[in-house]
Amino acid sequence: MRIILREDSEAVASTVATLFTLLAVVLFLQAAIVAVVPAKQYEAERTTSIAAISAFDLLRSTASGAAFPGGQVTVTLPIGTAAVSPFAAPSPGDLRFNMGDSTNANISVSYVPTIHDSHVSKVDQDIILAIDSSGSMNQNDPNRLRISGAKEYVGRLSRPDRVASVDFDSVARLTRANVGGPAHHLYSTYNNGLPDYSGAQADLDTIDAAGTTNFGAAIQVSNDELITYGLPNRAWVIILLTDGYNTCCPNQAGGDALAIAEAGRAKANNITIYTIGLGADADGALLTRIAQITGGTYFAAPTPESIRWIYFEISMHYRGTVSCGTVAAASSVSGSLSLSLASRQYPAQTLRLEAGGVTVAQPVGIVVQQGLPISYAPRAYGAGTIQVTLLTFTGPAFEATGTDYQFVTARFLSQSVDSQVIIRTDLQQQASDSGNISDYVKYWGTQGAATPAGVKAVTDPILAAKARMNWAQVNLTSSKLTPAKFDVDSAQNQLSASIIAAEDQVTRGQMQRWLATSAEDLVRRVACQLSQWQDWYIGVKLTIQSPTAAAWAIWFDQTFRKTGALTSSGISGNKVVLSVNAVDLFIIDERVIELSFA
Structure with missing residues (x-):
C-alpha cells in the first residue's frame, strides 16, 4: 500500500516535538536541582546557625568585657535562612527580647558577708x-x-x-x-x-x-x-x-x-x-x-x-538553736534575648542570651555555649576567691520574624563593682573564749552562785564545744573543710545544749538566774562567731530559674571540677541552685545593658 504524506504547512508536528523536548529538559533540570536542594538547604541553615551563635557570643563577651558608660556595640543577626532555590521553601526564625517572661532565665546570688547580731530561737x-x-x-x-x-x-x-x-x-x-x-x-x-x-x-x-x-x-x-x-x-x-x-x-x-x-x-x-x-x-x-x-x-x-x-x-x-541575725546580701538579674531557628534540614534550635551566658537548645538536648562570666582562684585552707559578672538586660520588648538580618544594639548603661570579704571566724580564739566561759561559771560556783551539779551541767557541753573547735581548726589547717564543718556544727550544738542546761539548772534551783543569764550571753557571742564560720563555709549561692536549668547544672559542675573548689548543685524542675563553699573574697561586677533594634 502506498502511504501518502501530507504537507505540514503550519509546523504543528515540529512544535509538539519541541515542546516535548523542552518538557524533558525541564524535568531533567528539576530532578537534578531538587536532588541537591536538601544538601544546600542544610549547609545554608548550618551557616545561619553558626553566624547566629557567633553574634550571640559577641554580645555576651562584649557585655562582660571592658566597658564604659554610653559605650555600645551593634551586631548583625541572621534570624532565618532564605530559600536556596525556586524549588525550596525558606526557613524563617523568630527573634525576641523579654524582660519579665517566666520562660526566660533569672539569676540571683546570695551570701553572708559578716555578723550583725545574735539571738536564741527554736x-x-x-x-x-x-x-x-x-x-x-x-x-x-x-x-x-x-x-x-x-x-x-x-x-x-x-x-x-x-x-x-x-x-x-x-x-x-x-x-x-x-x-x-x-x-x-x-x-x-x-x-x-x-x-x-x-x-x-x-x-x-x-x-x-x-x-x-x-x-x-x-x-x-x-x-x-x-x-x-x-x-x-x-x-x-x-x-x-x-x-x-x-x-x-x-x-x-x-x-x-x-x-x-x-x-x-x-x-x-x-x-x-x-x-x-x-x-x-x-x-x-x-x-x-x-x-x-x-x-x-x-x-x-x-x-x-x-x-x-x-x-x-x-x-x-x-x-534551742543559737543563730546570728546575719545580713544576707543578694543580687538578681533578668532579661533574655532568644532566637528560634525552625530549620528544615539542619536541626532546629533555640539560642538564648540569658543569665550572663549563651545556651543552645536542640531536640537532642541543651548545652551552655558560654557560661556565666565567673572565675575562681584558690586561697589558703581550701578556700577561694570568686569573681562573677552579673548582666541585667533591659529595654523595650521586641520581636522579629522571617529570614532577613536584624541589627541588635547593646548599650552599656551602668556598672557597679563590689568586693566583699566574707569573714572566717578564728576558731582557736573561740575555743579559748569557751574555756574562759567555763572557768567563769566554775569560779562563781565556788562563790555559791551554783551547786557543783549545776556547774557541771553547764560547763560540760561548753568544754565539749571547745574540744570540737580545736579539732575543727586542725582539720581546717589541713584543708579538710567537710570534717571541719562537722566539728563546728557539733560545737554549735554543744553551745546550744549549754544554754538549755543553764535554763534547766535555774528551774531546778541549782544555779542563780543572774549567773545563768550572764553565761548564756557569753555563750551566744561564741555561738554567733561560729554561725559566721558556718556562713563562710556555705559561701556563695547562685540560683538560676530557667527552662535550661539542667544544662546550667552540667556547666557548673564541669567548670568547677578542675578548680578544686568545694561545690554542690541541685536541680528541681526549672530551678537550679549552685553553691561554692568556703569563699574568702567575693567580687561582684553588676552591669546593666540596654538591648534594642538598631
Whole structure:
C-alpha cells in the first residue's frame, strides 16, 4: 500500500516535538536541582546557625568585657535562612527580647558577708525519718535500737513540729502504708503533735527487717512528702539511716544515681538531709555526698547503741538553736534575648542570651555555649576567691520574624563593682573564749552562785564545744573543710545544749538566774562567731530559674571540677541552685545593658 504524506504547512508536528523536548529538559533540570536542594538547604541553615551563635557570643563577651558608660556595640543577626532555590521553601526564625517572661532565665546570688547580731530561737520543723528495713538489719540491729532511738527523737519534739516516717528496703513507703493501711502524712493526727506524738512513735514499730536496700527511693518519697505537704515557714529535714550500700534498683548504680538526683532535688527545695551509716558496711562516701549536697551532716554509727546519741545531736540543730541575725546580701538579674531557628534540614534550635551566658537548645538536648562570666582562684585552707559578672538586660520588648538580618544594639548603661570579704571566724580564739566561759561559771560556783551539779551541767557541753573547735581548726589547717564543718556544727550544738542546761539548772534551783543569764550571753557571742564560720563555709549561692536549668547544672559542675573548689548543685524542675563553699573574697561586677533594634 502506498502511504501518502501530507504537507505540514503550519509546523504543528515540529512544535509538539519541541515542546516535548523542552518538557524533558525541564524535568531533567528539576530532578537534578531538587536532588541537591536538601544538601544546600542544610549547609545554608548550618551557616545561619553558626553566624547566629557567633553574634550571640559577641554580645555576651562584649557585655562582660571592658566597658564604659554610653559605650555600645551593634551586631548583625541572621534570624532565618532564605530559600536556596525556586524549588525550596525558606526557613524563617523568630527573634525576641523579654524582660519579665517566666520562660526566660533569672539569676540571683546570695551570701553572708559578716555578723550583725545574735539571738536564741527554736526552729519549727517538718521532719521525715527514713529508716532502713532491709534484711541485713536482722544482724546489724537485732535489738531494733534504731527504732527506739527514733522514738526517743520523736519524743523530744514539741509543737508545732510535725514528723512522718518512711520504711524502705527495695521500695519506700510512708509508715502504715508499709503494712497495707493508709499512709500517715505530716498533717495526720499524732504526726502533727495533736494531741501528742505517741501515734508517730507507734508508727515506727511497723518498720521490719526484710528485703534489699534502695535509699534513693527513700529520699524520693521523703522529698515528695515535704514538697507536697511541708509548710513553707518550717525547716524541712530528712534523717536517713541505713546499714549498707544500694543493692537495687535495678542495681547499685541505679540506686546511687537516684539517690544523688534526689539529693539535688532536695537542695533545690531547701531540704536538709542528715545521713546515718550503721556499721562498717555502710556506704559512707555516698552518704557523705548526699549530706554535703544538701547542707546536712553524715554521722557514722559504729554500733546500734550509738544511734541514740546521733539522733540527740541532730535534734540540737533545731531545738534551742543559737543563730546570728546575719545580713544576707543578694543580687538578681533578668532579661533574655532568644532566637528560634525552625530549620528544615539542619536541626532546629533555640539560642538564648540569658543569665550572663549563651545556651543552645536542640531536640537532642541543651548545652551552655558560654557560661556565666565567673572565675575562681584558690586561697589558703581550701578556700577561694570568686569573681562573677552579673548582666541585667533591659529595654523595650521586641520581636522579629522571617529570614532577613536584624541589627541588635547593646548599650552599656551602668556598672557597679563590689568586693566583699566574707569573714572566717578564728576558731582557736573561740575555743579559748569557751574555756574562759567555763572557768567563769566554775569560779562563781565556788562563790555559791551554783551547786557543783549545776556547774557541771553547764560547763560540760561548753568544754565539749571547745574540744570540737580545736579539732575543727586542725582539720581546717589541713584543708579538710567537710570534717571541719562537722566539728563546728557539733560545737554549735554543744553551745546550744549549754544554754538549755543553764535554763534547766535555774528551774531546778541549782544555779542563780543572774549567773545563768550572764553565761548564756557569753555563750551566744561564741555561738554567733561560729554561725559566721558556718556562713563562710556555705559561701556563695547562685540560683538560676530557667527552662535550661539542667544544662546550667552540667556547666557548673564541669567548670568547677578542675578548680578544686568545694561545690554542690541541685536541680528541681526549672530551678537550679549552685553553691561554692568556703569563699574568702567575693567580687561582684553588676552591669546593666540596654538591648534594642538598631
